[in-house]
Amino acid sequence: MPTFDLSSTPLRDLNSALHTLSKGANDTAFDVVNPRGAHAVAVGIDAPVTVEVRGSVGYYCAGMNDGGIVTVHGSAGPGVAENMMSGTVVIEGDASQYAGATGQGGLLVIKGNAASRCGISMKGIDIVVHGNIGHMSAFMGQSGHLVVLGDAGDALGDSLYEAKLFVRGTVKSLGTDCIEKPMRPEHLETLRGLLDRAGVTDATPQEFRRYGSARTLYTFNIDNADAY
Amino acid sequence: MCGIVGLFLKDETLRPELGRMLSDMLIIMTDRGPDSAGIAIYNAPTAGTWKLTLQSAEPGVDFAGLSEALASRDIPARVTVKDTHAVVETTAGVADVRAFLQEARPQIRIMGTGESVEIYKETGLPRDVVDRFDVRAMSGTHGIGHTRMATESAVTTLGAHPFSTGADQCLVHNGSLSNHNNLRRTLIREGMTFETQNDSEVAAAYLTAEMAKGKDLGEALTGALDDLDGFFTFVVGTKSGFGVVRDPIACKPAVMAETDQYVAFGSEYRALVNLPGIETARVWEPEPATVYFWDHAKAA
Amino acid sequence: MSYHNPYTPPRKSATFDDATLAEIRRAAATGIYDIRGAGTKRKLPHFDDLLFLGASISRYPLEGYREKCDTSVVLGTRFAKKPIRLKTPITIAGMSFGALSGNAKEALGRGATIAGTSTTTGDGGMTDEERGHSEMLVYQYLPSRYGMNPRDLRRADAIEIVIGQGAKPGGGGMLLGQKISDRVAQMRNLPKGIDQRSACRHPDWTGPDDLEIKILELREITDWEKPIYVKVGGSRPYYDTALAVKAGADVVVLDGMQGGTAATQDVFIENVGMPILACIRPAVQALQDLGLHRSVQLIVSGGIRSGADVAKALALGADAVAIGTAALVALGDNDPKWEDEYQKLGTTAGAYDDWHEGKDPAGITTQDPELAARLDPVAAGRRLANYLKVMTLEAQTIARACGKNHLHNLEPEDLCALTMEAAAMAQIPLAGTSWYPGKGGF
Numbered sequence: 002m003p004t005f006d007l008s009s010t011p012l013r014d015l016n017s018a019l020h021t022l023s024k025g026a027n028d029t030a031f032d033v034v035n036p037r038g039a040h041a042v043a044v045g046i047d048a049p050v051t052v053e054v055r056g057s058v059g060y061y062c063a064g065m066n067d068g069g070i071v072t073v074h075g076s077a078g079p080g081v082a083e084n085m086m087s088g089t090v091v092i093e094g095d096a097s098q099y100a101g102a103t104g105q106g107g108l109l110v111i112k113g114n115a116a117s118r119c120g121i122s123m124k125g126i127d128i129v130v131h132g133n134i135g136h137m138s139a140f141m142g143q144s145g146h147l148v149v150l151g152d153a154g155d156a157l158g159d160s161l162y163e164a165k166l167f168v169r170g171t172v173k174s175l176g177t178d179c180i181e182k183p184m185r186p187e188h189l190e191t192l193r194g195l196l197d198r199a200g201v202t203d204a205t206p207q208e209f210r211r212y213g214s215a216r217t218l219y220t221f222n223i224d225n226a227d228a229y
Numbered sequence: 230m231c232g233i234v235g236l237f238l239k240d241e242t243l244r245p246e247l248g249r250m251l252s253d254m255l256i257i258m259t260d261r262g263p264d265s266a267g268i269a270i271y272n273a274p275t276a277g278t279w280k281l282t283l284q285s286a287e288p289g290v291d292f293a294g295l296s297e298a299l300a301s302r303d304i305p306a307r308v309t310v311k312d313t314h315a316v317v318e319t320t321a322g323v324a325d326v327r328a329f330l331q332e333a334r335p336q337i338r339i340m341g342t343g344e345s346v347e348i349y350k351e352t353g354l355p356r357d358v359v360d361r362f363d364v365r366a367m368s369g370t371h372g373i374g375h376t377r378m379a380t381e382s383a384v385t386t387l388g389a390h391p392f393s394t395g396a397d398q399c400l401v402h403n404g405s406l407s408n409h410n411n412l413r414r415t416l417i418r419e420g421m422t423f424e425t426q427n428d429s430e431v432a433a434a435y436l437t438a439e440m441a442k443g444k445d446l447g448e449a450l451t452g453a454l455d456d457l458d459g460f461f462t463f464v465v466g467t468k469s470g471f472g473v474v475r476d477p478i479a480c481k482p483a484v485m486a487e488t489d490q491y492v493a494f495g496s497e498y499r500a501l502v503n504l505p506g507i508e509t510a511r512v513w514e515p516e517p518a519t520v521y522f523w524d525h526a527k528a529a
Numbered sequence: 530m531s532y533h534n535p536y537t538p539p540r541k542s543a544t545f546d547d548a549t550l551a552e553i554r555r556a557a558a559t560g561i562y563d564i565r566g567a568g569t570k571r572k573l574p575h576f577d578d579l580l581f582l583g584a585s586i587s588r589y590p591l592e593g594y595r596e597k598c599d600t601s602v603v604l605g606t607r608f609a610k611k612p613i614r615l616k617t618p619i620t621i622a623g624m625s626f627g628a629l630s631g632n633a634k635e636a637l638g639r640g641a642t643i644a645g646t647s648t649t650t651g652d653g654g655m656t657d658e659e660r661g662h663s664e665m666l667v668y669q670y671l672p673s674r675y676g677m678n679p680r681d682l683r684r685a686d687a688i689e690i691v692i693g694q695g696a697k698p699g700g701g702g703m704l705l706g707q708k709i710s711d712r713v714a715q716m717r718n719l720p721k722g723i724d725q726r727s728a729c730r731h732p733d734w735t736g737p738d739d740l741e742i743k744i745l746e747l748r749e750i751t752d753w754e755k756p757i758y759v760k761v762g763g764s765r766p767y768y769d770t771a772l773a774v775k776a777g778a779d780v781v782v783l784d785g786m787q788g789g790t791a792a793t794q795d796v797f798i799e800n801v802g803m804p805i806l807a808c809i810r811p812a813v814q815a816l817q818d819l820g821l822h823r824s825v826q827l828i829v830s831g832g833i834r835s836g837a838d839v840a841k842a843l844a845l846g847a848d849a850v851a852i853g854t855a856a857l858v859a860l861g862d863n864d865p866k867w868e869d870e871y872q873k874l875g876t877t878a879g880a881y882d883d884w885h886e887g888k889d890p891a892g893i894t895t896q897d898p899e900l901a902a903r904l905d906p907v908a909a910g911r912r913l914a915n916y917l918k919v920m921t922l923e924a925q926t927i928a929r930a931c932g933k934n935h936l937h938n939l940e941p942e943d944l945c946a947l948t949m950e951a952a953a954m955a956q957i958p959l960a961g962t963s964w965y966p967g968k969g970g971f
Contacts, residue, residue, distance in 0.1 A: 016749045038499030040742045045679055045750030059499050061733070061746040065679040076512055078498055079482060080733040084677055097482065097498075097514060099733040103674040105718070116514040117479060121732040122674060124718040136479070136517060141728060143718045154516075163720060219723040220706060221561060231738060261738040263775075378738050378775060381768050405736065460735065480735035496738075 003028055007042070008035035015043065019069075022048045038078065043071050046088070063090045066107060082109045085126055098135065101128045104145065110199045117154065120147045123164050129199035139164055140176065148195050150204055161214040167192050169209045180215045231390070231403040232258025232376040233483075235464045235471050235494035236504075237523045238369075243490060243505075248367030252359045254493075254500045255374040259355050261403075261496055262376025265389035266358040267350025269399045269466045270372040274344035281317045281326055282340040282348045284386060288313050291337050302329055312361040313386070314340065314349050323396075338387065338424070343397030345370070345468050350389035370525060373466045373494075375401035382426040392433035395440060397468035402429035403496055404481045407459035432457060436465070450474045450520045462515075464494055470524035479517030486510040492523045552795075563795040564703065566628075566884025566894060568696055568787045568832070568854060573804040575787070575832055576841045578951030579944050580960065583930045591929040598925045599935040602849050604826045605687060605756020605779040608748070612756055612779075613665055613687050616645025617921040618849035618936060619839055621856050622784070622830050623669045623689065623760070625651025627704055627713045628791030628884070629857075630901035631658055632909075633893040636860050638662030639906060640913025644921070649689060649851075651791075652702045652727055654716045655681040662910075667758065670747070673702060673727035675717040679750055687780075688747055689758040690740070692731075692769075695788030695831045698762025698802045702727030703792045707887040710896040740776040748777075758782050763803040763831065767811035774816070774825050782851065783812050785831025789854040791894065792885030805831035805842075807954035810941075813846030823848065823937075836923020843924070844939035845955060859916040860909040861891045 005015040015033060022029065033054045036042050040059040043052045046069030054062070057075035067086040076094035085104040092100075095113035102118065104126025111119075111128070117135035120128050123142045133151035140156070142164025152170035159176025165188070166179075175181075184206075192206040234254035238244055248270065255266060285291035292315045296308040299317070304326060306319040319326055323342050330337050341348035349362040355376045359365065375390035382388055391399035406412075409428040412435060417423065421434045435456065439449035446467060453463070454477065462481040465472045473494060475483055486493045486501050488510045495501045498512070515521055541547070552563065584590035591598060605612035621641045626634050628651060635658045641648040647665035654676015660666055668685030670677065682688065693699060704713070704725040714721040734743045744757055759773035760782035773781045785805025790798065809829055816822040829842050830851035842850050854862075863871075865878040867890035874881065874888060884894035892903035928936050931943045945960040946952035952959045953966035964971070 012749065013753070017752060020752055037502040038497060041746040041749045044746050047679065057498055057502070059497055060739075060742045064746050065682070065750055067679055075508075076498065079739075083733050084674060084679075086678055095512060097484070098480075102733040103677065105678065114513070117517070118732070122728065124674070135514070140732075160726075162723075219720070221724050224560075260741060378772075380737065380772060381765070403738070480730075482739070 002030045002032055004032040004034060006034050007039050008037065012039060012041060016041070016045065019043060019046050019048075019050060019052070022050065036075070040078070043069070046071070049088075057094065066090060076113065077111075082107070082126075085109065095132070096130075100130075101126050104128070108198055114151065120145070120164065123147065127195055127198070129195055129201065131201070133170070136173075137176070139166055142166070146191065146195055148192065148199070148209070150201065158212050158214070160218060161212075163214060165191070166212040167195075167206075167209040168212065169204060172210075172212070175212065178215045178218045179212055182211045182213045184209070184211045231378060231401070232261030232496045232500070233373070233401050233403050233462065233464050233494065234258060234375075234496070234500050235371075235373040235466075235473075237371040237470055237492040237525075238490070239492070240490035244370060245368045247369040247372055249365045250504065251372045251374050252365045253503050254495060255355045255359060255364075255376060257500050257502075258374075258376045258496060262378045263354055264379045264384045265350065265352040265377045265386070266355035266375065267348065267377075267389045267391050267401075268359075268362075268364055268372060268374040269341065269346055269348045269391045269401075270364070270367050270369045271345045271397070271466060271468065272347075272369045274468070275318075277320050278318055279320075279323050279326075279342065279344060280347060281319070281323060281342045282346070283315045283317060283330070284313055284338045284340050284350075285315075285334075285336055286313070286386075287336065288315070291334050295334070298333060299326065299329060304329060311349070311363065313351060314362060316347050339393075341391075341393040341397075341399055343468060346397045346399065346466065348391055348393060348399060350375075350391065351386055352384055352389065370469075371466070371471060371523075373399070373401055373464050373471055380405060382428070385425065387424045388427050388430075390429060391466065392427075392430050394433040394437045394465065397466075398436070398440075398446065399466045400429065400433040400436060401464050402432055402461055404461035404476065405459055406432065406457055406461060408457065409459075412456070428459075432461065432463065446472060447520055447522065454518050462496070467522075467524070469526040470522060472523075473515050473521040474519070475515055475517050477518040479515075483515050484512060485515060485521075486512045564705070564792055564885055565795050565798070565882045566790060566792050567798075567882040568789040569799050571799055573787065573832075574806050574948065574950040574954055575804060576806065576838045578806070578948045579841050579946055579955060579957060581837075581840070581844075581927055581931060581943055582945060584932050588932045590932050591934060593926065593929055596929070597934060598929045600921050600925060602826070602937070604758075604828070604849065607779045607821075607825050608753065608777070609687075609756040609779050610752075610754045611686075613647060613667075615647060615665070615849065617917060618843065618924075619644075619833075619917055619920055620646050620667075620828060620849055620851045621648035622788070622851035622853035623649035623651045623667070623691065624853055624857075625653035625702075625704075625791065626656045626659065627651070627653035627708060627717070627896070629893060630895055630904065631656060632901050632904045632906045633857075633860060634659040635662045635906040636904065636909035636913060637856060638666070639910025640856070640859070640917065641665070643910065643914035644917035646917065647686065650685075652691075652704075653713065654678075655685070656716075660684060662906075669760075671702070671727070672729060672731045673717075674732065675719075675727070682747070682751055682755075685755060687756040687758060688751070689760050689782060690743070690747075690778075691760045693762035693764070693784075694760065694790065695762045695784035695786045695802050695805070696790035697793045697797045698764040699729060700793055700797055700801070701729035703885070705792060705885045705887075708885065708896045713896060737772040737776045740772075744777040756780055758828070760784065762786075762788075763805060763808040764801075766803070766808040767815045770812040770815040770827070771819060774819055774821060778825065780826045780828060781812065781816075782828045782830070783808050784851075785829070787832030788830050789857075804954070805829055805833075806951060809842060809845040809847055810954075810956045816846075822846065836920040836925075837927060839920055839924040840927040840936065840939055841944065843936050844943050845941055845957075848937065855916070856913055857893055859913045860893055861904060861912070862889075862893050864891055867891055 059078040114132035136154035156176035158179030406428040409431040786802030826848035870890035
């Protein structure tokens, strides 16, 4: 198993190794030690590799991940798994702002809390947060699912398109054009699947509430101007 | 646009290490601010003694014979010169020293005053700034530091952070204000003076002016949330601790960590990685539009 | 005493002119601000207000057609392993599939490729057609991140991080429901037919200190191969250029307020931003102050129409220019041959700017399959290539007359200004003098 010690090896070597795997390579399990808050760790993965990061990372860890399985045994800085295409990213600790921003696919699991703007502009990614999320989360979320086992901060789902939000705890406030919607059987089933994929065993879908777009901002209307 | 660090020690045995710890934190933030750097370091006050941190573009001229010159005016003072800065410790009043400097050494700028604070700031890379002032050797109870990437105002010593906001108080800022020009004009009408075109200096002067009207620092910071427009994360140093406040949008990064030994602030987690016990510290991000304080007086 | 009251003709207000009155009535009737495409229509100090001095007894010209005047430019030499090499310094600016039809995007790629220059994606992702037909394609990285993906990032020749554009510095994108077709909706992951509002700030960074980290991420993802451009609207060109450079850009793209847009508020187009003439010198000054003029390349855009404009932009210190509106006109936008149809839309050829409505008779700014089919991408691409070549020849003609064997050797001192405004903004002496406003304490 290749190990990269970022206290002595340049970041470039790690990302370059991740990008140049030959087809059918055997060594597809990478270990990264001493990340010490470094930025852009394991970005641009385009193969089904596994990366274990032993420590906390800075901005954009696993950015644009496409098929990799990345686990951070620590906390993640801003923009973890931003624009993920596919694969899985697991954060054992907390995530800073913009977690999963603009993600188009794959699964992001945050075992701790996520700060503000979790899932901002999400475009198909599934995000499961075991703890709480900060303000303005899922802002302009287009599609995908955001599941929160804890509480949500202010302005959840502001200017939401079609992303689906599930929160087990309290929501401090809903953003413009975001409303609570009834939890129908298909939503319970979707949620069950998401909780299973994220390895959540201590929550049942029935404990959650569902939030989505009221769709009143889809076509401009001057009488909604106060909402902008 | 910048990097901010702050460290508040709960464990007294770490006090001799404060300068070294803050220096390491500051240098890691070089990418966020390569243009200039500054640090405010607080030490336990000595009763009846005031400190003034002075700066000069020509320290060889301005600081020469300064303690003797002060003594000749019946101002007992110990002067410690550190590169372009000097710390004057005196049992006389700050106003007396200020009056003397204005008259006798007008080139000298006063970076900060108080019973416990010393402020050092210069242009250049954080590592070089730290070395110039031998910050690593400094001890203290708490301190804040700043690395600057200049946006619209000039890269100068005076444009570097921290900005003094009053006795034993100072401010560092990451972000960009959008109504500071009007606010500066208003404050000038109210009698404040400015050294730079820097938006952060306006924030500092605003807090000073509000506190002069009788508000405490917490109230002044709460007022800042209404009166300052734009993006900001502020860390303010006080005699007994520091405070943190972010604007309601809160885009500029901020990470806090707390253990039994300290409370630490960093623009990025990277700044905190060398702190003892960081692996098990409580790490979180301050909420928008919320004023936080850590205070030795209250912690004691 | 009696007198005859002479006839006094009705007098209209200069303040409340016909256009103003019409706009007040329109706003009152509809309750929505005016949205339109294209760039500012107001008269602005522009390159027309500058002239070249040419050669004389003290300077010797080069012989046209015989003595070489190089027009090539290399972009992205600062950090990128694979800089872009262009035969002409005239590039095609970013315009989205969505704003433009697939055929129009293909035509832009074809024309640029024939002329040996690059074209650029827009707010909506990269299509296979434009990648296939563009030898050199710049991939825009926008706040909306519609269609953004690492596969397209890797098959791009350069990456342009868009912070703003000249038509609307500080504003986000807009694509109204009429143009959100099935394919556009699918590429952007949006419901069909809604009014799409793009964000004005990037979702995962704010400010130059964060931008530096974002650039690092993009470089790591693309293995430091691609030039990274940073595009800003003309608002604070000195600071924006300096900060883009500090954040690590290879190339700065500066778009003056004449730059077009697919759709935004008229009040924004006409009232926010600076004309390109006023933007170039501060940007060049910033590069010079950092010691990086020519090592970080500067591309300027906004109202570039001719080889003369190109030569003037380069003389002021730019390394290359970008064209958008002019390229669309070369393809066939606002062509008088569709006059009958423009009349039906309540406008006339040359004035049509309702690009957001998707009814473009020329088939360019539309997603309607029947209208789009009117544009033959091969013929339109050829027209664009012709136009690019003419502009290049024109710029060469001027450069040779100034004695230059490369367009980049044009200097501010080769110019004079016709008006005080242009002299002040471009810091070029008023013709016949050695003075411009702001110099020497005046």
